[in-house]
Amino acid sequence: MADPASYRPKPGEIPTDPGVYRFRDEHGRIIYVGKAKNLRSRLNSYFANPATLLPKTHAMVHHAASVQWTTVGSELEALQLEYTWIKEFAPRYNLAFRDDKTYPYLAVSMGETVPRVQVMRGERRKGTKYFGPYTAGAIRETMDTLLRVFPVRSCSMGVFKRAERSGRPCLLGYIDKCAAPCVGRISLEDHKALAQDFCDFMGGEAKRFIGKLEASMAAAVAELDYEQAARLRDDLIALRKVFERNVVVLAEDTNADIFAVEQDELEAAVQVFHVRGGRIRGQRGWVVEKVEDATDADLWEHLMQQVYGGEEQQQDAIPRQVLVPELPANHGELAEWLAGLRGGKVSIKVPQRGEKAALMETVAHNAHQSMLLHKSRRAGDLTTRSVALQELQEALELPMPLLRIECYDISHVQGTNVVASMVVVEDGLAKKSEYRKFAITGDAAIDDTASMHDVITRRFRHYLADQEARNKSAGAGGDISAVVLDEYGNGAQAGDAATSKFAYPPNLVVVDGGIPQVNAAQAALAELGITDVAVVGLAKRLEEVWVPDSDFPVILPRASQGLYLLQRIRDEAHRFAITFHRAKRGKAMTASVLDTVPGLGAAKQKALLAHFGSLKKVRAATVAELQEAKGVGPVLAKAVHDTLAGTTGAAAPAVNMATGEILD
Known part of the structure; x- marks a missing residue:
């Protein structure tokens, strides 16, 4: 890995003119091409303090061994030259558009x-x-x-x-x-x-x-x-x-391409509807690997270059209008460049209202579905899952294959109704029957690190208890035929109400967060004497993988299958935690309203909600209707009616007190 200081140009060498620059590796291969309105200002940003650089930029400048630039006369010329070089050299750190070959x-x-x-x-x-x-x-x-x-x-x-x-x-x-x-x-x-x-x-x-x-x-x-x-x-x-x-969607004189995007930290799914003569003539899609630090505006600029740059011999493929969710960087020069390719005026706009904005919503829905399909295909492929697990094992330098991974996430609103989730992945697939939810109270709810320590401690305390029970049973000469074993060897005595679910430990614990959460989880395992379970954290903002007691994260390649797997597990843990948190918060809000009714205890609160089904219906009931609930007399019914009628604000989500299920 090269030191950027070793090839940094001397002060004053870089011109202040517009131009195009290219980073080369030690073998002379071009790994990144970019353009700038002011070359000196743009290139100096790459040689700033490495600690301030984002991981993708950091990786690129340390991979490079030299930088060169070419000045041009205008931003338009820079745009044209940048496209030419990206097309010719396909630099690995530039945005890479993979055309969707589904559509012939x-x-x-x-x-x-x-x-x-x-x-x-x-x-x-x-x-x-x-x-x-x-x-x-x-x-x-x-x-x-x-x-x-x-x-x-x-x-x-x-x-x-x-x-x-x-x-x-x-x-x-x-x-x-x-x-x-x-x-x-x-x-x-x-x-x-x-x-x-x-x-x-x-x-x-x-x-x-x-x-x-x-x-x-x-x-x-x-x-x-x-x-x-x-x-x-x-x-x-x-x-x-x-x-x-072909359905008519716009005025018959409308020729436009309408773009939309669905993206996450690693990829973006782009969709376009080709409208000609007011009719949808076709649809096209790309999956974009976000291998460089680019804003949404930059993304649209690169997309326009790659979609239309190869249409010099197909001028009618470039429409009069290009509609995008956000104007690309240098959209004026970009429109001028497209007009030169088309041989006529091209406008780039963001639809605000009307039929075009409504059609863009449809395109956006297609982009969303395309992203879901892309991720599900990656997740469902056996070979892909195997590669992902192997990549993770090698990147984290773990001695054992990752047969079971558990991921934990904390969810709360300003420290209230703190909950945690545990999701389980075995052989790269979710095992929902072993998902777990944790309610966190007391000192453990002070902050995320304390909550994470509490959850890990409770989960693995169950594991140790299960192990101890099995060892005692075996040491006492227990009848093995009286033990009910599941497919992982977990077991309980025959006739027990339930089979233990915590006896099978994971090979890897993933926590949602950075080094503080990772260290808290590692400390909890160390306190319990568990040393054979690895811990990592996945930070949301930059998708960095943190390991305990490390000053620097593990940076997985942006297209790594292992990183995709970690991201999916983290997102699933977050979804599961949010669902539980909302249910718990809704139950608490419902109970707090009914608690204000004089003489209405927990049993009669439960009876009211069971009878009417939701707090909203309890509010709407008359005094006579309230008396139909079991145990509610005229006096109590009037008290309930008067109290709920006097409360303001939107009704809170109602919960079935018997089951904890949100009813409305």
Whole structure:
């Protein structure tokens, strides 16, 4: 790991002009490319006190061995040069957009002598027009339907040349889904015009072709040519089927791309709806690895560069409007650059209200679902889980495989109703039957570290008690057949009310927090004499992994499967703790209101809530209705009615006092 001071430029060497800079590693490979309005100001920020740098920046400057820069004449030129170098060198510390290959495109190779219609994925080719993206099923159906009306060649070049040599068309030529230019049924010029009509229809001129077919059908009927009219009718039905598949969402003159993003500390899922002629023509998605310190505005700038930078040969793919949730950095220069690629004005805006803002909410919902799907696929894959567990074991230098991981989180509101959660992961999968909740009171509720110490102590005290009970049973010569064992070897005497759930210890304890929480958990284990359980903490802000008695965290790679696993466990523990905290807080609030009623004890509070189902319904009840509850007489009913009618504010969440369940 290099020392940034060893390659830091001398004072005054860096110009104050706009430009593009690049960091190189010891082998000369470019690992990061960036642009700046003022090169000196921007580059000096990388050589600040290492303690003030964020982990990603810290890792980059220590990985690099040199820095170079190139001055340019304007911010627009810097934007163009930055994009060119990122595309050419693919630096590992720049934002990396992985295109979602789920959606294929309908492509027409207009650059060929005999254009071909086909389904394509991957990088775009020069001279080919693309439409979509579509889902796999929809694109096949669309292509099959349109070839009836626009019988453009769809066969491979090998099939085309074979038909050309034999003088006989392929099957598509016989069923009239190909005009058969291979055998001269149509001239090459006419076939190319047919392919252009196909592109025009897909490009938004559907109404022109539908109107033309309607006029031709009417003329055929007038001439009593009913066979031709029937063929035109079928063609018309086919075109309308394709045309009506795309829902009208905006005004017909609207051509726009609408973006939205769902992100966490490590990744962002980006979705875009392509609207052409007011209709949604396609959808596209990316998963972004956030490997550099970038704001939301920076993210949108890099996205625009990578989405549209490769469209020089596909100008119609750049719309007149680009709608985003937040204006990208240097949006003026970015719009000017896009306008140069498109050959016409491009505006970048944030919709505030109306149909466009509503459509952006739909795009945002798709981005959210895309992120959930991406995470669930990573979590559900056996190989991925195995890699994650192995990465964690190696990164933490643990001697044993991580068969069981327990994660703990503390939840409270300003020190009230303090609770904790324990979630369990075995073989990389959640084991919800062994989740546990802890209510924390007394001195243990003073702060998070005291609460964490208390929870770890209580959990592992149960473990030691279970172990001691089993050892005593074995030492007394207990009948092993009288012990009920579960799949992990935990057991209790046959006939006991429940089987122990704490006898199986984890290989790793994860706490939600930094070094204070980690040290508190480690101290609790040490006090109990437990030395074979590792402890780490995952800090929320920078996703750092802390180990006990360490001044520096373990920094896992940003795309590490092990880090993804830790993050999922931490988030699940947080969710479980929040759920319990809300239930406990709601129960406390409900009880506090009813406690103010003179003469209403715990039993009758329970009877009222059981009878009406919620505090809200108790408030709404009349004196006569209150008397229907068991044990509530006229005097008590009036006291309840008068007390609740005199309270102000929104009703607190009601809890079934018998079960602790939130009722409303």
